[in-house]
Amino acid sequence: MDTILTTALSAPVTEKAEEISAERFDQIMRQHQRRVYRVIFLLVRDRDAADTLTQECFLRAYLSRGSFRGECRVETWLLRIALNLVRDHGKSRRTSFWKKLVGLEDKEEESGAPRQFPAPEPSAERALLAREELEAVWDALSSLSPQQRAIFFLRYEEEMPLAQIAGVLDLKIGSVKSQLARATAKLREMRK
Amino acid sequence: MQIIRHPQKDREQEQSTERAIEKDALELQQTLAALPGWGLAATEHGDEFWHNQRTTVWARISAAENRSARRAPVLAWTLAAALIAVSGWLLERPVVVPQNEAYADPDHEMLMEVERMVQIDGPLALEPAALLAQEMVQDLSPAEYPVRKKEPGHEHEN
Numbered sequence: 001m002d003t004i005l006t007t008a009l010s011a012p013v014t015e016k017a018e019e020i021s022a023e024r025f026d027q028i029m030r031q032h033q034r035r036v037y038r039v040i041f042l043l044v045r046d047r048d049a050a051d052t053l054t055q056e057c058f059l060r061a062y063l064s065r066g067s068f069r070g071e072c073r074v075e076t077w078l079l080r081i082a083l084n085l086v087r088d089h090g091k092s093r094r095t096s097f098w099k100k101l102v103g104l105e106d107k108e109e110e111s112g113a114p115r116q117f118p119a120p121e122p123s124a125e126r127a128l129l130a131r132e133e134l135e136a137v138w139d140a141l142s143s144l145s146p147q148q149r150a151i152f153f154l155r156y157e158e159e160m161p162l163a164q165i166a167g168v169l170d171l172k173i174g175s176v177k178s179q180l181a182r183a184t185a186k187l188r189e190m191r192k
Numbered sequence: 193m194q195i196i197r198h199p200q201k202d203r204e205q206e207q208s209t210e211r212a213i214e215k216d217a218l219e220l221q222q223t224l225a226a227l228p229g230w231g232l233a234a235t236e237h238g239d240e241f242w243h244n245q246r247t248t249v250w251a252r253i254s255a256a257e258n259r260s261a262r263r264a265p266v267l268a269w270t271l272a273a274a275l276i277a278v279s280g281w282l283l284e285r286p287v288v289v290p291q292n293e294a295y296a297d298p299d300h301e302m303l304m305e306v307e308r309m310v311q312i313d314g315p316l317a318l319e320p321a322a323l324l325a326q327e328m329v330q331d332l333s334p335a336e337y338p339v340r341k342k343e344p345g346h347e348h349e350n
Contacts, residue, residue, distance in 0.1 A: 130233035157231040184216035
């Protein structure tokens with residue numbers, strides 16, 4: 001029986017670099033763009049940034065497809081690129097925050113705090129409610145490290161096996177488990 | 193310092209972590225079960241959005257490839273020019289013969305040469321020098337050091 005802590009990976013879907021032609025890459029993009037966008041969005045909490053970073057992720061993946069040796073799933077490879085971009089985005093946002101603080105950048109822009117969502121699309125009442133629920137989860141997890149948040153969302157929102165999370169983040173499963181334990185404990189504490 | 197690992201202890205700790213996660217997950221069951229749905233709903237977009245995103249990605253890929261294609265000849269020419277400049281400079285500069293920087297003590301060199309001559313039967317021209325060196329060595333042997341006598345009168349001369 002599969003438990004919440006199932007670590008087994010399904011048979012790895014590997015693909016060799018030379019097989020990724022432009023047509024195949026387009027298929028890969030169609031197949032994974034929603035997930036990549038969703039994971040990025042959950043971590044940056046900004047739809048525009050998520051869109052830009054998703055584009056950047058596929059751009060980088062295409063340009064570096066020669067280095068993909070098929071040792072992991074295409075999805076793992078893409079998410080690894082995506083999470084690196086999210087990390088860099090966080091760093092540049094922090095830098096931008098300090099620049100604004102010392103007056104080096106336009107003060108009219110917002111501070112380093114996560115941006116609020118823009119007005120929802122007309123037919124997106126359900127999306128708005130979902131975002132409100134997510135806001136509560138984000139607030140509860142705000143004191144965690146970006147990596148702990150990533151592990152939490154990959155596990156419970158993306159329902160990804162721990163072994164795959166370890167692969168995406170290049171961590172040991174034990175480390176993933178301990179960080180996940182911290183994240184769930186924090187959420188439980190905050191939801192009391 | 194060597195870190196000693198206890199596999200049994202590690203396993204127990206991992207199991208306790210797993211139990212803690214399961215316990216928390218049970219308490220957060222409702223939230224965690226709803227999370228995938230919230231994620232999907234919050235990132236819901238029409239087909240147009242995804243199509244536009246793919247189009248933009250392909251446009252960016254094409255731009256990046258064009259950029260690198262344009263840069264390649266420029267880079268090659270720059271490299272070639274740099275190589276020509278460096279080779280020209282190498283050909284033009286005066287050849288400097290490296291000097292032996294090891295310091296040679298002429299006295300020591302001479303003594304060594306003389307000693308070598310003493311050991312092998314050297315040419316006659318060097319014999320006087322060899323004999324002189326031999327004599328000097330003998331004179332300096334501890335048994336024959338000249339004992340200096342103190343001249344008491346000199347101390348009070350000034």
